[in-house]
Amino acid sequence: MMRGRDAIVWAVADSSVGRVVGVPGYPVTGIMEDLIERTVGARWCVNEKVAFESCIGASSEGGRGLVVTKHVGLNILADPLITSVTHTIGAGIVLLAGDDPGAKRSQNEQDSRLYGVLAEVPVFDPSTPQQVYDAIVEGYALSERIRTPVIVRVTERLVSMEGEVERRRVEASRGQVFDSSIWQYTFAGKHQLFHETAAREAIEYAEGGSMSRVEILDGRVGVISSGYLSNLVDELAMKDGVSHLALGLVYPLPLGVIGDFIERHERVLVVEETEPFIEDQINGVLGKRTGHLPHGRVEVEHIRAALERIEDDRVEATFRQERIDERGYRIHPCEGCPFTPFYEALDALDLMVAGDVGCSVLMAPLGTVDVAVSLGSSIGVALGFNGKGVAVIGDFGLAHSGLQAIIDALESDEDLLVFVIQNHVAAMTGGQPAVDLRRVVSCMVEDVTVVEAEKMDKEAYRRIINEKLEENGVSIVFIEGRCPEGAEFQKIRLS
Ligand code: SF4
The missing domain is CATH 3.40.50.970 (Thiamin diphosphate (ThDP)-binding fold, Pyr/PP domains)
Structure with missing residues (x-):
């Protein structure tokens, strides 16, 4: 048994990651502190762009890299990230992105998974400590196969939850270095090449379904979920006889697996946080866009209420627009603040x-x-x-x-x-x-x-x-x- 954050540390150790850099911020500060304590050379970095660029350098020479950042940090490193995909990399790079549905300690609730579409990189959205471990281990293998970085998205509820984790024998990094033959192509040519090779391989990997879990129960109502929320769906689905497709990889989506699941059910609800990321990529499902679920953080009561209204095509959403005084935020300096x-x-x-x-x-x-x-x-x-x-x-x-x-x-x-x-x-x-x-x-x-x-x-x-x-x-x-x-x-x- 271990917490999600411990599974991350083990996965990084088992994947022989040589360069571990992070920028503090909720909810990844504690993960990075653990990594600094237990990983040789792991350190804080001045900002996310520099952290990621240094991983590009290490990767070019055959060393695996890990960037630990909160969701908004992805905005800072987005420029080199997006170009690194067609530029290609050497050894694997994983971006561990901590999202904050509910904006508990962040200035927004942005959904890191959206960078999958923009940067065209695979995005894992694991639901348990075992899946976090697997996502990092498989993330390095996939990153090296398709020569792009991958994103592993986590949330606070996931990194603090406990679960069984089986460590496995991980194929050692082959020290793959940057292949400079890519410079035979123009920038546009690199993009075409990416779609002919890496993007196809990523789709094949997704359709392989190694990160998905499906349970077909009654065949009438089904839920598609990802991330921590898959645990909440499990609680309800079993009891209510609802089928469940839990996705651990959300970009590219395993559209074949999803299509089969949708065909076998009359009503399908998508449960995810923070944005309707999966929902927007598939037709004929219910979720945030139909008013069944709120944007942002989703609780078990929201899912229960959505399942109760599953026969409605549209629900009049009445989700609270929380005010700052209701949250009990401190809006003054600490006692004795010298400033x-x-x-x-x-x-x-x-x-x-x-x-x-x-x-x-x-x-x-x-x-x-x-x-x-x-x-x-x-x-x-x-x-x-x-x-x-x-x-x-x-x-x-x-x-x-x-x-x-x-x-x-x-x-x-x-x-x-x-x-x-x-x-x-x-x-x-x-x-x-x-x-x-x-x-x-x-x-x-x-x-x-x-x-x-x-x-x-x-x-x-x-x-x-x-x-x-x-x-x-x-x-x-x-x-x-x-x-x-x-x-x-x-x-x-x-x-
Ligand atoms: S004492 Fe002042 S500067 Fe220090 S943490 Fe508190 S508010 Fe910030």
Whole structure:
């Protein structure tokens, strides 16, 4: 018996993965911490694109690579991912993507499986610790066979569930290196070649059905599911005499297997999270589009209710649009936060402020920061404000993807005021170390100020904000401080 996260560590060890890199974020932080503890050379990386690119390098020389990222991290590495498919790779690469249906600790609920369609890479959506193990082990073999990376999608409920796992003798990596004969083709030619070879092999693999499980019970009502939700369907299906096709590979879909299943049933419901990914690829089924199930996180009660309305072609959906006060979110800094006077000063001024998805996003519902879309985005957003745009960013976000916007501001003679919350940790993900970029930024920007949070009060911050707003050009203020004992992030031990 082991948890899903332990199955991941064993699968990575049994697959002889040489390069393991990850970026912290819910729900993969704990998985990566385990990998760092138990895998030689496993380490955090500054962002997902660099993590993936370094795996491309290792793969070219015959070493297997693993990138551990939360769902939004796939957006950061999407550029090299999509081209790597037609460029081809050497040894296998697996992207372990942690989705967050319900957006428990994320800024959105995006569904990583959609990258299967966009990047044209296989996507595994395992349902049990055994399937997670199998998906990684088979993922490396498939990745090497078709010479593209593969995605294994996990969720928090899957990585924390326990189940029996049988480890198996895994075919050792043959150290396959990058085949540079691909450069005989144009970029368009590579794409054609991909469809003639790799894409066909992936479809054959999917139709082989090694990752699917089917139970035909009454032949009238059937459910197609994938991921963790297959466990919830199992609970109900057995009791209600409903047939069940549980898919462990969702791109490419085993359309032959699915077609047979649909033909044998009068009514078919698709149960999946987060988006109607499977449902949108097949005709004549019920699910989210027909109002039977909610988008986002799905619970057993949703599935039960959907099965009760299985005879209806369409259901008037009444799913809750949750408000922030109902969730009990913390919308203020931790007690004793050394940066509180800064936020108070900012709040007192009538300014449009771009926040980031570090601690500053907590201030958005209070109106202290106005816009906060994604990690590292605040400086770029502030560039679009009228006058001297104001951005607040954490040191982790600055290193992740904020720095380029400073370069752009300098190159374009923009006016910009950036406050860097330098607490030396990635607080929202549990306190992983953040890079100190003061020296780097000081080499680029003339107007750099460093203040110590513990020596500052609201009035001192008000003065510095007003003073810097008066000056033209780029101004960066590092606010140096340490989070107190008991800060919220120290309690976060994410799965
Ligand atoms: S984690 Fe640190 S910086 Fe963030 S609110 Fe808490 S004390 Fe302040």
